[in-house]
Amino acid sequence: MIDWLLDDSPSSRLQANLGRAWHVFAALLRNPLAVVGGFIILVLIVMAIFAPLLAPYSPIGQDLANRLMPPSAAHWMGTDELGRDIYSRVVYGARITLMIVTMVAVIAAPIGLVVGAVSGYFGGWTDRVLMGVTDIFLSMPKLILALAFVAALGPGIENAIIAIAITAWPAYARIARAETITFRDAEFIAAVRLQGASSARVILRHVLPLCASSTIIRVTLDMAGIILTAAGLGFLGLGAQPPLPEWGAMISRGRNFILDQWWVATMPGFAIILVSLGFCFLGDGLRDVLDPKQGDKQ
Amino acid sequence: MTDAAIHLEHLTVSYGDTTVVHDVSFDVAEGESFALVGESGSGKSTILKAISGLAPEWTGTISVEGKARGHSPDRAFAETCQMVFQDPYGSLHPRKTVDTCLAEPLAIHGIGGRDSRVKDMLAAVGLDQRFRFRFPHQLSGGQRQRVAIARALMLEPRVLLLDEPTSALDVSVQAEILNLLKKLRREQGLTYLMVTHNLPVVSFLCDRLAVMRHGRVVEIAGVDALKSGQLSQPYSRELYAASGGTLQSA
Amino acid sequence: MSTPLLEIDGLTVTFPTARGPVDVVKGISFTLGRERLGIVGESGSGKSMTGRSILRLIRKPGKVTARRMTFDGVDLLSLSERQMRDLRGARISMVMQDPKFSLNPVMTVGEQIAEALVTHKKLPRRELKERVLAMLEAVRINDPSRVAGLYPHEVSGGMGQRIMIAMMLIPEPDLLIADEPTSALDVSVQAQVLDIIDDLVTGKGMGLILISHDLNLVSRYCDRILVMNSGEIVEQCKASDLHNAQHPYTRGLIAAMPRMNEDRDELPVLDRSTWTTGAGT
Numbered sequence: 001m002i003d004w005l006l007d008d009s010p011s012s013r014l015q016a017n018l019g020r021a022w023h024v025f026a027a028l029l030r031n032p033l034a035v036v037g038g039f040i041i042l043v044l045i046v047m048a049i050f051a052p053l054l055a056p057y058s059p060i061g062q063d064l065a066n067r068l069m070p071p072s073a074a075h076w077m078g079t080d081e082l083g084r085d086i087y088s089r090v091v092y093g094a095r096i097t098l099m100i101v102t103m104v105a106v107i108a109a110p111i112g113l114v115v116g117a118v119s120g121y122f123g124g125w126t127d128r129v130l131m132g133v134t135d136i137f138l139s140m141p142k143l144i145l146a147l148a149f150v151a152a153l154g155p156g157i158e159n160a161i162i163a164i165a166i167t168a169w170p171a172y173a174r175i176a177r178a179e180t181i182t183f184r185d186a187e188f189i190a191a192v193r194l195q196g197a198s199s200a201r202v203i204l205r206h207v208l209p210l211c212a213s214s215t216i217i218r219v220t221l222d223m224a225g226i227i228l229t230a231a232g233l234g235f236l237g238l239g240a241q242p243p244l245p246e247w248g249a250m251i252s253r254g255r256n257f258i259l260d261q262w263w264v265a266t267m268p269g270f271a272i273i274l275v276s277l278g279f280c281f282l283g284d285g286l287r288d289v290l291d292p293k294q295g296d297k298q
Numbered sequence: 299m300t301d302a303a304i305h306l307e308h309l310t311v312s313y314g315d316t317t318v319v320h321d322v323s324f325d326v327a328e329g330e331s332f333a334l335v336g337e338s339g340s341g342k343s344t345i346l347k348a349i350s351g352l353a354p355e356w357t358g359t360i361s362v363e364g365k366a367r368g369h370s371p372d373r374a375f376a377e378t379c380q381m382v383f384q385d386p387y388g389s390l391h392p393r394k395t396v397d398t399c400l401a402e403p404l405a406i407h408g409i410g411g412r413d414s415r416v417k418d419m420l421a422a423v424g425l426d427q428r429f430r431f432r433f434p435h436q437l438s439g440g441q442r443q444r445v446a447i448a449r450a451l452m453l454e455p456r457v458l459l460l461d462e463p464t465s466a467l468d469v470s471v472q473a474e475i476l477n478l479l480k481k482l483r484r485e486q487g488l489t490y491l492m493v494t495h496n497l498p499v500v501s502f503l504c505d506r507l508a509v510m511r512h513g514r515v516v517e518i519a520g521v522d523a524l525k526s527g528q529l530s531q532p533y534s535r536e537l538y539a540a541s542g543g544t545l546q547s548a
Numbered sequence: 549m550s551t552p553l554l555e556i557d558g559l560t561v562t563f564p565t566a567r568g569p570v571d572v573v574k575g576i577s578f579t580l581g582r583e584r585l586g587i588v589g590e591s592g593s594g595k596s597m598t599g600r601s602i603l604r605l606i607r608k609p610g611k612v613t614a615r616r617m618t619f620d621g622v623d624l625l626s627l628s629e630r631q632m633r634d635l636r637g638a639r640i641s642m643v644m645q646d647p648k649f650s651l652n653p654v655m656t657v658g659e660q661i662a663e664a665l666v667t668h669k670k671l672p673r674r675e676l677k678e679r680v681l682a683m684l685e686a687v688r689i690n691d692p693s694r695v696a697g698l699y700p701h702e703v704s705g706g707m708g709q710r711i712m713i714a715m716m717l718i719p720e721p722d723l724l725i726a727d728e729p730t731s732a733l734d735v736s737v738q739a740q741v742l743d744i745i746d747d748l749v750t751g752k753g754m755g756l757i758l759i760s761h762d763l764n765l766v767s768r769y770c771d772r773i774l775v776m777n778s779g780e781i782v783e784q785c786k787a788s789d790l791h792n793a794q795h796p797y798t799r800g801l802i803a804a805m806p807r808m809n810e811d812r813d814e815l816p817v818l819d820r821s822t823w824t825t826g827a828g829t
Binding site for chain 3: 472476
Binding site for chain 2: 209
């Protein structure tokens with residue numbers, strides 16, 4: 001199987017692409033931090049998928065007799081002010097976090113990529129207008145902008161996702177534009193233009209695949225920021241609404257007891273830090289492997 | 299209209315405010331191999347770019363195979379004229395396999411039978427089928443240049459513009475590519491317009507040459523004049539001597 | 549000949565790769581007097597690595613080993629990095645392919661040439677300036693005092709390369725290593741630059757190693773030629789005897805070059821199987 005993947009002379013398109021993917025994967029495995037990061041993300045995904053099996057209690061079931069219990073064998077992370085099991089809430093919270101992160105990536109990355117590539121490829125007025133808009137978004141602090149959007153759209157997790165996506169795409173547009181400019185005049189782009197390809201085709205089929213890897217790296221590294229912004233919105237009461245077990249909202253509620261019942265705020269805090277770190281490690285590893293310059297070397 | 303494969307009349311090309319080609323006129327006959335020689339900055343590559351539409355700021359007349367050229371690449375032109383670039387490392391998309399690269403022009407023009415056409419073309423440029431699904435970084439410089447030539451020929455054009463096609467290659471690889479270009483021209487009756495600074499290459503591959511300097515054509519001569527060292531203009535003779543040729547009185 | 553300037557015995561340069569270590573130079577030996585030696589080969593032949601390893605400029609993880617590598621009686625292998633730095637520039641200089649990458653873009657040409665001299669010898673300001681201008685004149689720059697005030701982006705490729713040569717030769721080294729000094733230049737400028745190198749080298753009785761892929765050029769400017777192929781020296785001859793070369797690789801290279809008066813219908817292509825022993829490219 002490995003031999004088939006590493007074959008120098010693949011016999012089909014599929015084999016060639018899988019072989020390339022395998023090279024990336026193998027290189028990632030050689031990077032210990034990336035492995036740690038990947039493992040954390042994997043745990044997050046497993047937690048999200050199998051939350052009902054992993055959580056011993058319901059994330060919203062209240063048990064007022066057992067409120068604010070410290071961590072113990074029965075409640076690994078203790079309970080909150082309504083007697084809910086914090087561990088169960090953290091496990092279910094993985095679903096919300098994963099959803100936010102995925103939705104933001106799915107919405108923001110393509111928008112940023114297309115805006116950046118179009119802007120970089122055409123240059124001139126197109127570039128000035130698109131980058132002007134991008135700069136306006138970039139010049140405002142992310143959280144404040146997201147706050148403004150949530151305030152306008154109304155609190156709730158969907159609106160939080162939209163607000164974060166709106167604040168996230170300009171960074172990708174910048175990256176995609178910078179990448180596009182570096183090879184806009186490359187001979188391989190000139191060659192497809194000479195074959196009669198339309199601008200849309202050049203951008204979609206030839207420019208975007210080259211911007212993709214740096215955007216993937218950036219998105220992965222941004223995940224931590226996205227999680228923190230989402231948590232921030234949750235903390236301010238503008239993200240996920242109770243009783244949803246969103247990590248930021250959980251910290252917010254634990255704030256009242258932080259001196260006497262530290263675990264209420266700390267446990268979801270740990271979860272946020274760990275997942276953010278995981279994405280950062282993975283992003284760094286991806287950068288080492290996917291760096292566009294790497295592909296040109298022997 | 300003339301029946302020349304490439305017809306240039308009073309062609310002047312500029313980049314912004316600087317004019318790099320001044321009032322150039324020449325014809326390349328059907329099936330002829332014509333060379334533009336000169337040093338860097340002489341404007342020889344710019345002429346190819348103007349013909350292909352990559353340098354849009356020009357005045358004068360350009361026609362290829364009897365059709366007047368517009369100022370940008372277009373689909374009809376793509377089927378009559380293609381270009382091979384100098385740098386085999388920069389002219390292939392780093393993330394696309396040889397197969398994708400060769401099938402792309404067919405896809406753009408909606409031509410069917412891609413599988414067999416790609417296979418045939420690989421054979422025609424002397425590449426083994428096992429290279430078909432490799433990425434450019436798995437190929438040597440000479441192999442890449444073969445792929446670039448194959449890509450240019452996929453649409454079966456009548457005219458090839460060659461921009462220093464061998465100057466980035468080793469001598470032994472250069473010989474292979476030159477032989478290939480000669481063979482393809484013989485087999486398919488192609489017209490070549492080649493830019494080069496290498497006079498011996500002109501001697502091997504071309505029928506006529508134009509010597510350029512500072513954006514103007516200094517001299518147009520048959521290749522016999524080059525072979526016997528009988529170029530007439532002082533600058534051409536200087537270039538000839540610097541390339542290691544022994545001058546004969548003109 | 550008296551004791552040679554440079555003696556190299558069993559030089560090997562190794563790079564580790566994913567598939568185990570690869571020798572890019574495979575135990576080559578040669579000596580150099582105060583003469584002009586040309587090293588010719590195609591890309592990947594190890595010719596540039598040979599030049600760089602003499603100055604110990606091979607970057608990690610590359611490794612240089614040799615049985616013997618002496619320069620004017622000094623064992624290059626046992627010198628400390630510090631001693632090596634003193635030697636570089638002062639006694640052995642190197643001219644690289646592209647002046648655009650070798651010149652500091654934020655210093656004027658004159659400052660850079662002066663810098664090259666000052667690093668190795670303390671001189672009063674006035675004398676320094678005179679030496680710089682004299683050197684620029686020696687590389688046939690018409691208006692030395694104007695050029696000395698220019699920045700690298702303001703000079704042409706040919707002039708840039710002449711400035712590099714001035715910089716390399718001003719400390720009056722004993723050996724100049726020129727690695728493809730003219731391949732980024734036009735043919736007419738090429739000849740000028742090489743003529744300058746040639747004049748200065750013969751005039752000062754220095755040693756010259758000219759590394760190039762161009763057989764014709766090397767045979768025109770050198771006394772002796774080494775032909776390298778995949779890390780080995782396959783041919784050693786006098787430049788004037790090049791047309792009598794013995795090795796099939798050298799003969800193949802010569803034959804594969806188109807001539808000015810070309811009447812062959814097809815160029816002979818190197819058949820590598822005749823001498824490589826299975827391994828290699």
